[in-house]
Amino acid sequence: MTPREILRQHIQKTILLSDEQFSYFFSFFKPMSFKKGQQLIRVGDDVDCEYFVLSGCLKTFFVNDDQKMHILQFALQTWWASDYRALYNHEKASVNIDCVTDTETLCLHAEDREKVCKEIREVETFLRWRSNKGYISLQKRILSLLNNDARSRYEELMQQYPELYNLVPKHLIAAYLGVSRETLSRLYNSK
Amino acid sequence: MTPREILRQHIQKTILLSDEQFSYFFSFFKPMSFKKGQQLIRVGDDVDCEYFVLSGCLKTFFVNDDQKMHILQFALQTWWASDYRALYNHEKASVNIDCVTDTETLCLHAEDREKVCKEIREVETFLRWRSNKGYISLQKRILSLLNNDARSRYEELMQQYPELYNLVPKHLIAAYLGVSRETLSRLYNSK
DNA sequence: CGCGCGATTGAGTAATTTCAAATCTAGTGG
DNA sequence: CCACTAGATTTGAAATTACTCAATCGCGCG
Numbered sequence: 001m002t003p004r005e006i007l008r009q010h011i012q013k014t015i016l017l018s019d020e021q022f023s024y025f026f027s028f029f030k031p032m033s034f035k036k037g038q039q040l041i042r043v044g045d046d047v048d049c050e051y052f053v054l055s056g057c058l059k060t061f062f063v064n065d066d067q068k069m070h071i072l073q074f075a076l077q078t079w080w081a082s083d084y085r086a087l088y089n090h091e092k093a094s095v096n097i098d099c100v101t102d103t104e105t106l107c108l109h110a111e112d113r114e115k116v117c118k119e120i121r122e123v124e125t126f127l128r129w130r131s132n133k134g135y136i137s138l139q140k141r142i143l144s145l146l147n148n149d150a151r152s153r154y155e156e157l158m159q160q161y162p163e164l165y166n167l168v169p170k171h172l173i174a175a176y177l178g179v180s181r182e183t184l185s186r187l188y189n190s191k
Numbered sequence: 192m193t194p195r196e197i198l199r200q201h202i203q204k205t206i207l208l209s210d211e212q213f214s215y216f217f218s219f220f221k222p223m224s225f226k227k228g229q230q231l232i233r234v235g236d237d238v239d240c241e242y243f244v245l246s247g248c249l250k251t252f253f254v255n256d257d258q259k260m261h262i263l264q265f266a267l268q269t270w271w272a273s274d275y276r277a278l279y280n281h282e283k284a285s286v287n288i289d290c291v292t293d294t295e296t297l298c299l300h301a302e303d304r305e306k307v308c309k310e311i312r313e314v315e316t317f318l319r320w321r322s323n324k325g326y327i328s329l330q331k332r333i334l335s336l337l338n339n340d341a342r343s344r345y346e347e348l349m350q351q352y353p354e355l356y357n358l359v360p361k362h363l364i365a366a367y368l369g370v371s372r373e374t375l376s377r378l379y380n381s382k
Numbered sequence: 383c384g385c386g387c388g389a390t391t392g393a394g395t396a397a398t399t400t401c402a403a404a405t406c407t408a409g410t411g412g
Numbered sequence: 413c414c415a416c417t418a419g420a421t422t423t424g425a426a427a428t429t430a431c432t433c434a435a436t437c438g439c440g441c442g
Contacts (some may be wrong), residue, residue, distance in 0.1 A: 062334055070337040085327045088320075117316070124315055125308070129279075131322030136276045138329035139263060143253055145336045146261040146369045150430085169388065180338045183430055184198060185390055340397080360420060374398055374424055 003031060003054050003106055010052075010078045014129045015122045025123055026114050029106035034099045041097040043084055049109045050082035051075075056103030057167055061175065062095050071176040074100065074164060080130070100168055150179040151187045194222060194245050194297055201243075201269045205320045206313045216307050216314055220297035225290045232274055232288040240300045241273035242266075247294030248358055252366065253286050262367040265291065265355060271321070291359055341370040342378045 001009075007029065008022055017025065020054040022032040029052065034040065040058065041047060051058065058075040060083070072095060083093040087110055128152055139165050154177055164173065171181040179187075192200075196219065198215055206354065208216065225231065231249065244248065249266040251274070263286060266272040274284040278301055308315040335344050341373060345368055349356055355364065362372040370378075 062338065064338050068338075072335060073335060085330070086325065088323050088327065117319075121312065122316075124312075124319060126327060128308075128315060128319040128322060131319060131326055132275065132279050134326045135322055136279065138333060139276070142263060142329060142332060142336065143261060145333065147253065147255050147259075170397075171388070178227060180431060181389075182391085183433085186430095362420070371399060372421075373400085374422085377398095380422075 003029075003104070003135070006054055006078065007052060007106060011126055015126045017122055021120050021122065025120065027114060028112040029108050031104070031105045033104045034102070036099050036102050039096065039098045040081075040105075041095070043093055043096055045093040047083045047086035047093050047109070049107050050080055050084070050087060050113070051097075051105040051107055053077055053079050053081065054104040054106060057100040057164075058097055058105075059100050059105055059168075059172065060095050060097050066122050069175045070178070071172060074161070074168065074172075074176065076161070076163065076167075097160075100172065145178060150177055150183060153177045154184065154187060194220075194295070198297060199246055202253035202317055206317045208311070208313055209236040212311050212313065216311065219303040219307060220299050222295070223298045224295045225293065227290050227293050230287065230289040231272075231296075232284050232286070234284055234287055236277075238274045238284050239302070241271055241275070241304070242288075242296040242298055243272050244268055244272065245295040247295060248291040248355075249288055250291050250359075250363065251286050251288050257361075259298065260366045261369070262363060265352070265356065265359065265363075265367065266294060267352070267358075317342050328338065334370060339363055341368060341374060344368045344377065345378060380382060 004026055007019075007026060011017060011022070011025075032051070034056075040051060043062075053075045055077055056079045058079075058082055059071050060073040060075070061069050063069050063070045066151040073079075073081065081097055083095050083097070085091060086093045114129070116125060144156060148156065154173070155178065157173070170184060174184040177184065195217055198217060199208075202208065202213070202216075209274045219254040223242070225247075231242060234253075244266045246268055247271075249272045250262050251266070251272055252260050252262045254260050264270075264272065272288055274286050274288070276282060304318070308318060335347060337348065345364070348364070348368065361375060365372040366377040368375065
């Protein structure tokens with residue numbers, strides 16, 4: 001599938017755009033490819049765009065004073081990634097984003113997003129629903145953090161995104177689940 | 192402040208509506224008042240509306256198989272509450288919402304929301320930003336759950352929402368923070 | 383072959399939970 | 413005003429869970 005098709009199918013799960021409308025929207029996306037380990041956003045950066053993943057895997061993460069990394073999100077194909085707090089409030093980035101693997105993205109600038117939102121009603125509807133879905137999935141994750149122990153969080157994640165198993169090193173999975181790598185290792189090697 | 196003024200001020204932090212537009216939007220909100228302990232949404236219910244809090248406090252929560260309660264959200268004045276997963280996907284409720292104190296709300300039905308969104312562009316923009324802010328605040332909470340121990344989560348919460356201290360029983364705060372009530376008690380009585 | 387990264391294992395430590403009991407507090411009825 | 417009660421909070425002690433730190437193992441790659 002071409003980048004254009006990937007994006008179009010993704011959007012059409014929520015709304016319908018005419019060829020003309022979609023072409024116009026698509027014209028604002030800039031293809032950007034990155035190598036494994038390359039950084040898209042660093043803490044303190046100005047943030048003016050968001051990334052739509054075509055292939056590969058990004059991670060959004062935060063490193064605390066003790067050098068411990070916490071992962072907020074893995075972004076696979078058709079996922080969006082940015083520091084949305086920075087992007088929407090015009091603040092400096094408070095999280096990092098880099099590549100877990102080589103990754104191809106489409107980059108959309110915030111000003112273009114707002115421009116197209118104004119011009120094409122359906123695009124704004126799409127973005128509203130995208131935010132809603134994001135909200136719902138974060139709520140689910142919070143519930144999982146509150147309610148489940150590390151093992152069931154791990155099983156839940158692997159069941160929902162099996163592709164992560166081979167794509168992402170275990171210590172990153174641990175940083176996403178909120179346990180130490182040692183604990184995660186013990187969890188799935190015993191029992 | 193009247194309910195109308197509370198809602199209007201809240202909305203105007205994001206977008207500007209003419210008197211006429213606002214009156215039209217406002218006409219779809221139905222005042223609903225509840226007593227402490229009263230349930231607005233129960234797991235398994237059909238969900239067709241969301242609530243805008245005028246006064247008092249709601250909690251959105253989940254009770255697991257061990258009868259342990261986990262709190263997803265407290266909703267104070269100008270906060271919105273519903274089971275958004277159920278509301279947006281037309282599923283049965285997977286969480287409960289009830290009143291921590293006597294609570295006054297404005298109730299908005301999903302179909303009316305979509306209707307007004309179509310008719311008034313600014314309302315859709317408002318809802319898009321509302322979702323974004325919700326997403327950002329949940330992301331902040333996840334980071335806090337991953338990175339901070341129970342004590343700093345408690346201090347963070349009390350600093351951000353001091354009114355919760357007198358309004359909400361401590362064992363509910365514990366259920367929000369993800370610790371046992373005994374641990375929470377020890378945390379702020381030692382030190 | 384040796385390096386480097388990731389994964390595993392062991393042992394000791396720290397944090398949190400559970401369970402049970404005691405204490406406190408606000409509201410009710412006499 | 414007092415006694416009573418239900419709910420909320422606190423405290424103690426034992427058990428559990430997860431963490432840290434250090435060492436080891438495994439494997440792909442130059």
